[in-house]
Amino acid sequence: MQTKISINLPVTDVPRSLAFWKALGYPENPQFTGEGCGCIVISDEIQMMVMTHAMFIRFSPKAVCDTSKFNQVIFCLFCDSREKVDEMVAKAVAAGGSTHEDAEDHGFMYSHSFIDLDGHGWGLAYMKEMPPK
Numbered sequence: 144m145q146t147k148i149s150i151n152l153p154v155t156d157v158p159r160s161l162a163f164w165k166a167l168g169y170p171e172n173p174q175f176t177g178e179g180c181g182c183i184v185i186s187d188e189i190q191m192m193v194m195t196h197a198m199f200i201r202f203s204p205k206a207v208c209d210t211s212k213f214n215q216v217i218f219c220l221f222c223d224s225r226e227k228v229d230e231m232v233a234k235a236v237a238a239g240g241s242t243h244e245d246a247e248d249h250g251f252m253y254s255h256s257f258i259d260l261d262g263h264g265w266g267l268a269y270m271k272e273m274p275p276k
Contacts, residue, residue, distance in 0.1 A: 147190075148188065148190075149189075150218065152199075153194060153199035154193045154196075154260070155195075156260075159260060160261065163238045163239060164191070164193075166234060166238035167235060167238065169183045169184060170184050175192065179194055179195040179197065179198040181194075185220065215263075216263075217264035218266065219267070219268055224269055225269050227269065228246070231257075231267050232255045238260075240259050241257065241258045242255070252270045253268065253269045253270075
């Protein structure tokens with residue numbers, strides 16, 4: 144069985160967050176979008192649920208992380224090329240996100256990152272030889 148992942152993120156404004164991710168080229172799955180939440184399809188194996196803080200805390204007894212002060216996690220998505228890494232960062236910044244560093248070229252890997260509208264960190268990387276599946 145292929146392992147799939149659903150990322151669940153608390154956001155302050157679900158429609159605004161959905162618009163951000165759609166601006167990056169990811170489609171919304173209306174089947175899992177409703178009151179207080181929305182679903183973005185990143186790939187066949189990855190989907191992301193963005194949800195209001197009130198909905199998010201129903202799934203966890205812990206407080207929502209204040210991303211203006213703390214990093215809870217940094218996600219990394221692999222891209223097919225260096226150009227795709229740069230394109231996605233540019234789209235994120237144009238849609239209201241930000242970046243805090245320059246792209247890095249390590250020879251075997253090229254990476255850059257952005258911060259989404261709610262302060263969640265996203266790394267993007269291209270590797271000349273992708274790890275085996």
